[in-house]
Amino acid sequence: MDSRRRLVRVGSILSVPILWFVASRFGLLAGLPAPVEVVDTYVAELYRDDFWISTIRSTIRVLASFVIAAVIAIPLGLLIGRYTVFADLTFPALEMLRPIPPIAWIPFTILVLPAAELSIMFITFLGAFFPILLNTIQGARGVEVEYSRAAQSLGADSYQTFRHVIYPSALPAIHAGMIVGMGLAWVNLIAAEMVAGGTGLGFLTWSAYTSGSYPTIIVGIITIGILGAASSMLVRMIGHWQVDWATEQPA
């Protein structure tokens, strides 16, 4: 990347605190805490166990739900993408559930699941599950028949064709789905934590609001933003590492 683009990008990042500073300095948004105030609160929070427990809890919830979602959605998507019978059997039902907003599940899951923890995890899981599933299906359908034929003519049985041809050629699409899925997992997690209560960054941010400690709200938002960006980056890195063949340039 050339240096001018880098400069513009740094400017883009810096514009947020600058606008914030201007808005709070001139009272453009009533109740908006000043940056200095938030920095002070942030430092104070870093010394509180509650902040760290919330952060770790939320991170574990997202990662666990995301991994479970991927482990279920990827094989399911590959099967739906490759076998018409399987698609007819499962896809219509899944398509019916998909448009339901995740938040709408919260009262129901709290009612039927034995612990609030499980219902938060389930909502988070849903956020990651559908994007990964849909992208995997699309990726598996897009595999050119010539590759499977070539594999079979080299002696691959149907499991080996799946493992060595269908799965790797669907990988770029799967990773696109995982990036979107990771983002939605955070969205759903925070919403669920705000409603279900207990622990987590969503709850921390919401209870800061109810108790009137406005700088802590911003601390919560910033922390969620940082963790969200970090987990997207992690998924991207795994993606790059797994599909490096797609980026190699001709000699």
Next chain:
Amino acid sequence: MSKHDSTTDDSTTAGPTPETTGKTGAIDINDLTKIYDPEGEHVVAVQDMDLSVGAEEFVALLGPSGCGKSTVLECIAGYLDPTDGEVLVDGNRVSKPDPKRGVVFQENRLFPWKTIKENVEFGPRMHDSIEEGRAESILDEMGLDGFEEAYPSGLSGGMQQRAELARLLANDPDIMLMDEPFSALDALTKEIMQKKLLEVWERDNRTVLFITHDVEEAILLADRVVVMTARPGQVKDVIDVDIERPRDPEVVTTDRFTELRERALSVIREEAERALEQEDGA
């Protein structure tokens, strides 16, 4: 038509078998018909085609584009089910792809997500028969040493085609089915590839069915050139290429080569004109 026809007279289905000849890789196409989309457009690609390719024979299949050459090859490979008739390999009916019947396509079908070495070792890995150093020595023979860890997208077209041939050879098939494998290459690369293929074939005793629409290529490489009719494809003429082996690309300047080429050209010209008329009519 074929020197192997005499061995089929005691049975209506079985062609020459390894028991009768001691060699493997004989192909028998009996009454092959393939209709695409029988309920809808009803494209008769191949109709009542008969052809025998002897074990270890090199046969070129020549014909105007769209005449059904690839269809025949895909039936032999086991990718397509014949609408009627059958394909036998060493007396057994073909019903699905098999590593004994290796295929090279026109555009390379190397797996883009595997390195060149992984591609070459793909077949042996599928049946747990990887030999240390074998992939390297085949790649070396194909002039691809140093590219083991490269991905296919990092290679030129000619190199990709060589890698694909290497992948096929590493799997040690009885039959090599090649669908216009060199037609996308420039003249010089094509000549190098033809030479390599002849070298490999003269050494390894494999049956080759080589599809091309290039008359000179067919005569240069094959023992027999089978010319197909325009669609629906059938065998129009079979030309025995009585030019001594080992051959090299210089034989194209000999009188015998010119004679054979003229003969093939006149047959193919007729069919190409018919094919054009078909298109006009359609």
